[in-house]
Amino acid sequence: MNGRTILLIVGGGIAAYKALELVRALRREGVRVLPVLTEGGAHFITPLSLSALAEETVRTSLWDLEDEATMGHIALSRAADLILVLPATADLMARAATGQAGDLATTLLLATDTPVMMAPAMNVRMWQHPATVANVATLKARGVEIIPPDTGPMACGETGPGRLPEIPAVMAALARHFGRAGALAGKHVLVTAGPTHEPIDPVRYIANRSSGKQGFAIAGALAAAGARVSLVAGPVSLATPAGVTRIDVETAREMAAACEAALPADAAVMVAAVADWRTEAAAAKHKKAPGEGPPALTLTENPDILASIAAHARRPRLVIGFAAETGDLIAKASAKRLRKGADWLVANDVSEGVFGADENHVHLITAHGHQDWGPASKASIAARLVQEIADAL
Ligand code: C5P
Helix, strand or coil, X not given: CCCCEEEEEECCCCCHHHHHHHHHHHHHCCCEEXXXXXXXXXXXXXXXXXXXXXXXXXXXXXXXXXXXXXXXXXXXXXXXXXXXXXXXXXXXHHHHHCXXXXXXXXXXXXXXXXXXXXXXXXXXXXXXXXXXXXXXXXXXXXXXXXXXXXXXECCCCCEEEEECCCHHHHHHHHHHHHHCCCCCCCCEEEEEECECCEECCCCCEECCCCCCHHHHHHHHHHHHCCCEEEEEECCCCCCCCCCEEEEECCCHHHHHHHHHHHCCCCEEEECCECCCEEECCCCCCCCCCCCCCCCCCCEEECCCXXXXXXXXXXXXXXXXXXXXXXXXXXXXXXXXXXXXCCCEEEEEEHHHCCCCCCEEEEXXXXXXXXXXXXXXXXXXXXXXXXXXXXHHC
């Protein structure tokens, strides 16, 4: 988003205070923010705080001679790469949907040919009222991108949909918006993440310590770069990254089938820690009976999803595997890359305990050798890998 300009219209709702946090996050990303505060918005936050954080003059009125002399409202409506309304109140959306232009915000929305995004926030009944539903549909039909509100407890004491999403989610939506014209626009990428669970009986299963964090970070970063992402996820308790299509599975065989169904893809990033073995699941729970000893579990090998995608008739152009090893990392991972038919292998040493952590230390192994990426956050490893994928595709 660095170098972009966003015209931010802050409407009159309690969530207006979150606009201040958003401005800080945008400025940190190198985004220029042109702030507009509606009359209602000014009841919740002050022009001074908005202007100080944005490091720009805040505009509040259509009738300010000085503002108009600096930049007329028509020019202002086209000065940004995006107009974002946050929070978008029921009233502001109703006026925008009916083409009114009685104040600066609605005039800008009517005069612009710039893409518009709105982040509605209001009481649950107002959000669900047929009038609001119809207005939102009208705005969407005209190409306005709506960031759907979250569900949860609200300032008014009620619970339901209508909360302004948290700022990181808004930032992700913005990154996705700009990413659409991004490096991976038009590409489809398959990602697997998390562990698999292989049932032993109705209550027990074989599992591993994979948290899914690295795979989810990669899926999110791919979507932010404009890719269409199919994320086949084993059982994990992580939120779906914005813009990602998630297919939840439990077992390796389900994961294999979901991957197959997701093809064709331009690239596949197989991050999941797939269980190597499964056992025949008993229909009833194994019982501890005196004198009988433990049940004998016979293990059967699971399909190797990475190897079969790499050998598939509809093989993605770029197939990337992951390898978690303990010791002798490069030699083991290089052999694995060849054995599985992957183009690249991202290898990490798990003797250092990366499971569930936010940090990782990986090496990228390709046909041309290996690079040590050093210790880094899983998010920055994801960003770097996505950059490499974009270059390769
Ligand atoms: O053989 P190993 O499990 O170490 O290989 C790791 C890589 O292979 C990862 O990319 C993982 O997602 C993939 N894999 C797979 N299906 C399996 C086992 C591993 O796709 N059954």
